[in-house]
Amino acid sequence: MESLLSGQLxxxxxxxxxxxxxxxLGLNLVYGTMRLLNIAHGDLLMIGGYGAFWCFTLTGISxxxxxxxxxxxxxxxxxxxxxxxxxxxxxxxxxxPQIEANSLLLFFGVSVVTQNVIAxxxxxxxxxxxxxxxxxxxxxxxxxxxxxxxxxxxxxxxISIILILNRTMFGMSIKALIQNRDAARVVGINVERVQLTSxxxxxxxxxxxxxxxxxxxxxxxxxxxxxxxxxxxxxxxGGLGNVFGGILAGFLLAFIEIYAVALTSANMRxxxxxxxxxxxxxxxxxxxxxxxxxx
Amino acid sequence: MLKKIAQGLALAAALSLPTAVQAADTLxxxxxxxxTGLFSQAAPSQVNAYDLWAEQVNAAGGLDVAGVKHPxxxxxxxxxxDPVKSAQIYERLISDDKVDLLxxxxxxxxxxxxxxxxxxxxxxxxxxxxGSVAIREVEPGNIWFPTAVLPDRIGPALADMLAAHGVKxxxxxxxxxxxxQENLQFLVPALEKANIEIKMNESYPPDxxxxxxxxxxxxxxxxxxxxxxxxxxxxxxYTGQAxxxxxxxxxxxxxxxxTIAAYKDAFGPVAxxxxxxxxxxxxxxDWPRAQPFFDAYVAKYGSAPDYLDSAxxxxxxxxxxxxxxxxxxxxxxxxxxxxxxxxxxxxxxVKFKGVENIITPSAFLQIQKGDMELVWPKSxxxxxxxxx
Numbered sequence: 001m002e003s004l005l006s007g008q009l010x011x012x013x014x015x016x017x018x019x020x021x022x023x024x025l026g027l028n029l030v031y032g033t034m035r036l037l038n039i040a041h042g043d044l045l046m047i048g049g050y051g052a053f054w055c056f057t058l059t060g061i062s063x064x065x066x067x068x069x070x071x072x073x074x075x076x077x078x079x080x081x082x083x084x085x086x087x088x089x090x091x092x093x094x095x096x097p098q099i100e101a102n103s104l105l106l107f108f109g110v111s112v113v114t115q116n117v118i119a120x121x122x123x124x125x126x127x128x129x130x131x132x133x134x135x136x137x138x139x140x141x142x143x144x145x146x147x148x149x150x151x152x153x154x155x156x157x158x159i160s161i162i163l164i165l166n167r168t169m170f171g172m173s174i175k176a177l178i179q180n181r182d183a184a185r186v187v188g189i190n191v192e193r194v195q196l197t198s199x200x201x202x203x204x205x206x207x208x209x210x211x212x213x214x215x216x217x218x219x220x221x222x223x224x225x226x227x228x229x230x231x232x233x234x235x236x237x238g239g240l241g242n243v244f245g246g247i248l249a250g251f252l253l254a255f256i257e258i259y260a261v262a263l264t265s266a267n268m269r270x271x272x273x274x275x276x277x278x279x280x281x282x283x284x285x286x287x288x289x290x291x292x293x294x295x
Numbered sequence: 296m297l298k299k300i301a302q303g304l305a306l307a308a309a310l311s312l313p314t315a316v317q318a319a320d321t322l323x324x325x326x327x328x329x330x331t332g333l334f335s336q337a338a339p340s341q342v343n344a345y346d347l348w349a350e351q352v353n354a355a356g357g358l359d360v361a362g363v364k365h366p367x368x369x370x371x372x373x374x375x376x377d378p379v380k381s382a383q384i385y386e387r388l389i390s391d392d393k394v395d396l397l398x399x400x401x402x403x404x405x406x407x408x409x410x411x412x413x414x415x416x417x418x419x420x421x422x423x424x425x426g427s428v429a430i431r432e433v434e435p436g437n438i439w440f441p442t443a444v445l446p447d448r449i450g451p452a453l454a455d456m457l458a459a460h461g462v463k464x465x466x467x468x469x470x471x472x473x474x475x476q477e478n479l480q481f482l483v484p485a486l487e488k489a490n491i492e493i494k495m496n497e498s499y500p501p502d503x504x505x506x507x508x509x510x511x512x513x514x515x516x517x518x519x520x521x522x523x524x525x526x527x528x529x530x531x532x533y534t535g536q537a538x539x540x541x542x543x544x545x546x547x548x549x550x551x552x553x554t555i556a557a558y559k560d561a562f563g564p565v566a567x568x569x570x571x572x573x574x575x576x577x578x579x580x581d582w583p584r585a586q587p588f589f590d591a592y593v594a595k596y597g598s599a600p601d602y603l604d605s606a607x608x609x610x611x612x613x614x615x616x617x618x619x620x621x622x623x624x625x626x627x628x629x630x631x632x633x634x635x636x637x638x639x640x641x642x643x644x645v646k647f648k649g650v651e652n653i654i655t656p657s658a659f660l661q662i663q664k665g666d667m668e669l670v671w672p673k674s675x676x677x678x679x680x681x682x683x
Contacts, residue, residue, distance in 0.1 A: 008540070012507035116331050124335040125598075126527065128561030135539050144539045218531050218557050220336040226502050254505075262508035266468070266499035 004262055007141035013251075013258040015147050018154030021250030023209045023227055024234035025161060025243065026202035030078075032178035032241030033198040035096050036086060036103040040111035041231055042224025044074055044203055048210025049219035050118060053127050063131055064149060067211045071204035078203030081110065082196060090195065111224070119221040126218040146215035153212060157205060158247055165243060174198060178241050233273075237280050239287025249288055253277075322358055322624075324349070325370040325388035326398035327405070332376025336527075338401045340555070340601035341424055344608035345369060345398055347588075347595055348616075358616060361623035370394055378404040385412040395624055399611055401604070403427045403474070406438070413437045419629045421614045422650075423607040427477060435649040439633055441610045441640070443574045444603065446474070448657040450481030453522070453548065454489040456659060456671040460680055462519040462546060466495040468509055468533075469524035475550060478524050494518045503529060506536045513542065520546035527552040531561060538565050545682035546570065553662060554602035566662045568683030574658035575606035575642045576667045578677040584613070584641045602660060602667050610640040643675070 027041045048070050055066030085106050089099055132145030165171035173194050176184040185191050213219075213227075234253060238245030253273060260272040280288060326345070329338045349369050357364035370392055374381040381400045388394045389412070397420040400409055406425035410433045413420045419437050422430075426444040457465065465486060469475045476498070486493055494516040497509060510533070513521060521544045523533050530552020537547070545568075552558055553571040575582075577589035588609055592600040600606060617638050622628035637646040637654070646654050659671045661680060668678035 006511070008511060009507060012505050016505050119331060119335060123339050124330070125339040126336050126555060126557040128531065128557040130561060130563055133535070133538075133562075133565070135541070142539050142541060144535065147539070216531075216535050218528060218561065222332070222335055229502075230504075258505060258508055262511070266497050266503065266506075266509045267471070269503060270500045 004259065007139060009258050009262055011141050011143055011147075011151075013255045015151045015154075016257060017251035017254030018151050018158070019209060019212065019250075020230060020234050020254050021247040022154045022157055022205060022212075024231040024238070024246045024250050025158065026204070026206035026209070027231045028235045028238070028241060028243050028246040029174070029198045029202040029205075031235065032243065033174060034086065034090055034103075034195050035099050035241075036199075037100050037107065038202075039104055039107040039228060040114060040224075041107075041206055042226065042228035043111050043114040044077075044206035044224075045210030045213060045227045046118065046219065046221060046224040047074055047077075047114070048207030049214035049223065050122065050127075050210075051207060052211035052214045053129055053219055056129050056131060063129075063211055063215060064153070067153070067208050070207050070211055074207035075200035075204040078199040079196060082199050085110075086199075087192075111228075115221045115224070122221070124221050126220045128218045129214075131215050144216070146212075150212040150215065153208070157208060161201070161205070161243070162247075170194075170197070175243075178243070233277055235287075237277055237287055239290030242287060242289045245287055245289030252288075320357075320365045322360070322365045322367045322395040323370050323392060324367055324396045324398055325385075325392055325394035327372050327374040327381045327384035327388075327400045327409075329376040329401050329405075330371075330373035332374075334376040334402055337424075337604065340605040341401050341608040342371075343592065343596055344600065344605045345612065347592055348609055348612040350595075351591065352616065359620040361620065369398075374400060374405065378402075378408040381405040382408040382412050385409045389413075389416050389418055396615060396619065398615070399423045399425075399608075403429065406430070406440075407433065410434070410438050417626055417630075419618075419626055419633055421611040421618075421633065423611040424604050426474060430650055433650055436630060436634070438650060439614075439647045439652075440650050441614065441642070441645050441647075441652045441655065442607055443652060443655040443657045444572055445651075445657065446477040447481045449478055449572065450483075450485040451488075452657040452671065453482060453659065454485035454491060456680065457486075457491060457520055457546065458489040460546065462491060464492040464494050464518040465520045465522050466513045466516045466518040466544075467493060467497070467522045467524070468495075468506075468513065469498045470501055470526050470529055471498050472501050472526055475524035475526065478550060482522065482524075492518075499529070501526065501529070503532065506532055507540070510536055510540050510542060514540055518544065520544060520548065522548045524550045525552050526550075527555060527558075530558065534558075534562050534566065534569070538562075543683065546680075547683060548659070551603075554604075554660065554667070556598040556601070559599075559662070559665065564665075567664065568662065568681065570659055570661045570670065570680070573602045573606075573660040573667065574655050574669070574675070575602055575610075576660060576669045576677055578666060579643070579669060579675060580677075581675070582641055582643045584639070588641045606642060610642050610645065613640045614638045614645060 030036050030038050051070035052063035055061050056063045134145050136143050173189045177194050234249045235246045238249030261269050329335045349367055352358050353366050357366045372384045374384055399422045401424050403425040406422050414434050414437050422438050422440045426442055428447050430440050469479045530549045548570040553569050554573050559566055577586040618632045622632040637644050644654050645652050656672050660667045661670045669676050670680040
């Protein structure tokens with residue numbers, strides 16, 4: 001019980017929460033603005049992980065410095081996919097459930113192709129590298145350098161995007177599109193521009209998360225699926241398309257994961273995590289902040 | 296000009312003639328592998344060993360089939376990590392592709408599924424990367440398993456090793472996936488029999504993302520040894536977070552993970568002292584084929600082989616090669632030779648009783664100054680077990 005009050009668990013929960021929130025953020029932006037269900041989201045993390053790995057092992061450049069380049073590349077992939085696969089869907093006037101169903105299938109294909117292209121290009125052999133792996137102590141709390149970097153960069157990305165969404169006209173346009181596509185178009189918002197920016201931002205942020213993950217975990221072409229599941233759990237719990245709800249849910253799930261395991265048993269982790277997820281959906285089917293946003 | 300064309304044609308004919316003869320004699324050796332899907336990250340270490348072996352055989356003039364050398368060609372299909380598909384592929388390899396010999400797929404479920412196909416066709420196949428007591432339930436005669444990583448042998452061997460080094464208490468954490476749980480099932484009674492106290496015994500799900508609470512509890516338990524029945528991804532998680540939390544337990548055992556090259560890439564000197572499952576190392580001088588295999592693998596692929604899967608895959612090729620040299624391709628003769636002979640492999644001598652290798656002992660490796668040393672049992676050890 002004493003350990004519950006320790007900073008060590010708090011640090012672990014914050015790192016995990018920041019990562020969950022960041023991973024889910026990109027998925028939420030893409031779903032919120034376009035209603036596209038990106039089942040290939042975890043594969044973007046994988047691409048980010050490989051980008052950071054090759055950046056560091058081939059050139060010796062810090063993976064942290066390489067993150068903007070990696071984000072730009074995956075943003076470019078997002079834009080390309082938008083024009084190739086989704087632009088016509090979105091402008092066809094199809095009902096939202098059909099767009100969601102079509103996007104799920106299309107992204108499934110993208111996921112399979114991405115995984116296998118990476119496997120053929122780099123082999124499926126797991127890769128890893130050492131970076132910022134020294135341990136620092138603040139009081140009683142031990143922190144590995146790459147976990148500190150993960151926390152700081154996650155928070156910086158989350159805060160930046162919150163500020164963009166709340167303080168800029170463009171961010172307001174994204175929020176407007178998330179709330180009501182037709183109304184956004186009526187009030188003169190350039191919907192295509194917002195959609196393009198959202199998919200670029202969503203893909204870019206996901207690859208940044210992948211770069212951060214790669215500093216502490218092995219990477220392989222098929223590492224993405226658990227992250228896709230985690231991000232869907234987070235955004236559904238937070239309220240589909242609700243960026244702030246997703247961030248809140250990311251931290252909430254991380255705190256449950258760390259503290260509930262500390263209170264009970266690691267074996268209970270999935271039961272508690274998904275049990276609370278289901279309970280939230282029973283009590284609030286629209287997610288934690290879903291109703292508040294809709295009203 | 297005409298003379299030059301005629302010379303060119305003659306040269307082309309001369310070059311193509313032996314190729315045509317060679318192609319007629321080429322033996323096809325088939326297998327299925329998890330090239331894509333969930334298990335695909337485990338497969339390259341096995342495929343690399345197969346490719347290296349085939350390259351070496353061809354470079355030496357071909358596979359000796361009862362005194363006559365034939366070039367070999369590997370024929371493989373992606374089973375997409377699906378054991379059912381793997382069985383279908385072996386059916387196709389035998390019935391449609393009419394392969395001359397078979398190599399094994401990756402993983403226990405795939406082996407068990409394929410066992411029925413080879414049994415039905417009476418087609419001998421030497422297995423490799425399967426590790427479960429369930430292999431003993433397979434009908435003997437057409438499939439053999441050179442592995443020594445069988446849970447009912449690992450548990451008692453691990454308890455013996457720890458007891459011999461004065462360990463009085465352990466903390467156990469175990470992934471809930473089958474291989475970890477099967478090992479746990481045999482480990483606990485073995486520890487109890489060796490009078491080793493189990494201070495903590497916790498299982499965790501495979502998608503665990505942070506072990507801080509678990510390892511905090513483990514640190515408080517303050518046992519003499521840690522036994523983490525890991526799969527590769529949680530072996531990485533454990534090692535990074537155990538370092539962060541300053542877990543300095545003198546003996547730390549991780550089930551699967553430390554034998555893959557990426558583990559040492561990720562942790563460098565921090566990995567020193569970690570003990571893991573494995574019965575092969577190139578450092579064992581009594582196995583003269585071991586170091587040349589290691590060197591050839593590193594030269595071809597630029598990284599060390601997996602001490603478990605690559606070694607087992609290569610061993611299975613060596614056994615097949617020696618059996619074919621003696622028996623030829625006749626299935627009955629081949630079955631007879633594999634079942635009764637002793638084979639010289641990179642892992643020393645191998646002899647089967649039923650489906651099981653009865654010579655190679657269950658053993659453990661420890662990372663010492665970046666090298667993998669065999670530390671248990673004493674009969675094949677290359678170094679003493681040391682505290683971290």
